[in-house]
Amino acid sequence: MVSARPRAASRRTPVRATTSGRVPSPPPSGLISPLDSTFLKALTEPARLEILKLLLVRGPANIETLAGHLPQDRSVISRHLAVLHRAGIVRSERKGRERIHAVDGPGIVAALERILEQAKAIMACCCPPVLPDR
Numbered sequence: 001m002v003s004a005r006p007r008a009a010s011r012r013t014p015v016r017a018t019t020s021g022r023v024p025s026p027p028p029s030g031l032i033s034p035l036d037s038t039f040l041k042a043l044t045e046p047a048r049l050e051i052l053k054l055l056l057v058r059g060p061a062n063i064e065t066l067a068g069h070l071p072q073d074r075s076v077i078s079r080h081l082a083v084l085h086r087a088g089i090v091r092s093e094r095k096g097r098e099r100i101h102a103v104d105g106p107g108i109v110a111a112l113e114r115i116l117e118q119a120k121a122i123m124a125c126c127c128p129p130v131l132p133d134r
Contacts, residue, residue, distance in 0.1 A: 037111075037115065038086060038087045038088075039087045039088065039089065039111040039115065040115070041087070042083050042084055042086075042087035042089055043087075043089070045080065045083075047070070047072060047076070047077075047080055048080045048083060048084055050070060051066060051070065051077065051080055051081065051084065051090075052084065052089060052090070052103065054066060054069055054070070055090065055101060055102060055103045056103055059102070060100045060101065060102035061100065061101060061102075062098045062099065062100055062101070063077060063078055063081070063098075063099065063101070064098075066081075066101070081101055085101075087111070088104055088107035088108070088110070088111055089103070089104060089107065089108055089111075090102065090103060090104055091103075091104040091107070
């Protein structure tokens, strides 16, 4: 026999009205989608950030060179590089039997510009303008 458990009270924070007395409406879900972008998700993993930092500081490198500076196995680094590649953060080029990985500067700039434009649209919907002090 299954007993019914009482539902827990909602822990939501109450919505506060703006200085104009109007409660801001939530942004359309399409405006929040940039926060779920492949680009931002790729950068939320500390190991991928370390790979990116290493490539920024040391320049283009193969997997063997990267593995020499990181605690992860080559297979793990390879999977992280694949995520960074799909996100447009890293590009790779085959040279003989090895693959050289490098930071994709134009790809990063383009992704950041898209995120900035989307952030401006989000702010226009959810954040009241700041009035200057008089």
